[in-house]
Amino acid sequence: MPDPIPDPQRDVRPTLEAVAARAGVSRATASRVVNGGAGVRQPLVDQVRKAVDELGYVPNHAARTLVTRRNGAVAVIIDEPEFRVFSDPFFSRQIRGISRELNAHDAQLVLLLVEGSGDFDRVTRYLAGGHVDGVLAFSLHTDDELPSIIRRFRVPTVYGGRPERLAGDTPQVPYVDCDNRGGARDAVRHLVSLGRRRIAHIAGPRDQTSALDRIDGYHDVLPDAGTELITDGDFTVEGGARAMAGLLDAHPDLDAVFVSNDLMASGALRVLRERGVRVPEDVAVVGFDDMTSVAVATEPPLTTIRQDVEGMGRLMVRLLMERLNSDTGTWPESVVTPTELIRRASA
Secondary structure (H helix, E strand, O other), rough: OOOOOOOHHHOOOOOOHHHHHHOOOOHHHHHHHOOOOOOHHHHHHHHHHHHHHOOOOOOOOOHHHHHHHHOOEEEEEEOHHHHHHOOOOOHHHHHHHHHHHHHHHOOEEEEEEEHHHHHHHHHHHHHHHHOEEEEEOOOOOOOOOOHHHHHHOOEEEEEOOOOOOOOOOOOOOEEEEEEEEEEHHHHHHHHHOOOOOEEEEOOOOOHHHHHHHHHHHHHOOOOOOOHHHHEEEOHHHHHHHHHHHHHHHOOOOOOOEEEEEEHHHHHHHHHHHOOOOOOOOOOOEEEEEEOOOHHHHOOOOOOEEEOOHHHHHHHHHHEEEHHHHHOOOOOOOOEEEOEEEOOOOOO
């Protein structure tokens, strides 16, 4: 059978002029509607949108960028190695919240991971190229170069988690975080209410504000607790296991432990089980995050502090979009979300 003869009318991509003609409006009016501009009466907006649907018109991205000065893309920058981002459910939840909210705003997510100092050059080149409208950056560390890079190119940014510090002459950049300190207080108060008196803490990396705030919350309830009862982990399962083993060796009389995240708590529970220590009879354990894929799979199921990680990702996008759509150029306020104690069998 011979190949069908192409139909020129069907193969020609619909133009903005065709949309305008079908809707009975000027090309400028059609352009404003298609590109999200203001100042067009609703009846005309409806006519243009109907014409777009009927013709199957797809806006030209390059032309749209010239009109709106937007790329329709947002960079999500995570200052963590790849193995952590793709193995820790915290990151997948936050990215899912960000992705869903960006979809609602018809914006594309661009994921950039920073594994070492060499990656900062790559991020710098990308931001300098003007490829994105804004940045969502999280898992920042004390010596992070990201804030200074972002300031250099004046890219609208929202941080996930409270930044450690910003330059004194720099306007405050908004962030979304949970009440890390308050959640830690609730965790330790719960252990105290169970009659536990020798309560240790497995902390996260001290170059991150979330870990420091949770240490402060621990001390709010136990101001006299010695530093020997606090040991550092790295927010990984193996880090929690190593920290728990060290605590048991040094303090065999401890009867509870507050762990700075659920992954480390699962490692701690594994060591306690291997050592023949009963949970919660001998040692009660409370985690932080409520990563249900982890918390309900431990033995016993983990009592923990819940933070709405996916919701925080959505909030980051909303703050950024509020900034991008602001006529005054002012920044919205930072948001700190509440936490909640979730009781299961470990404490």
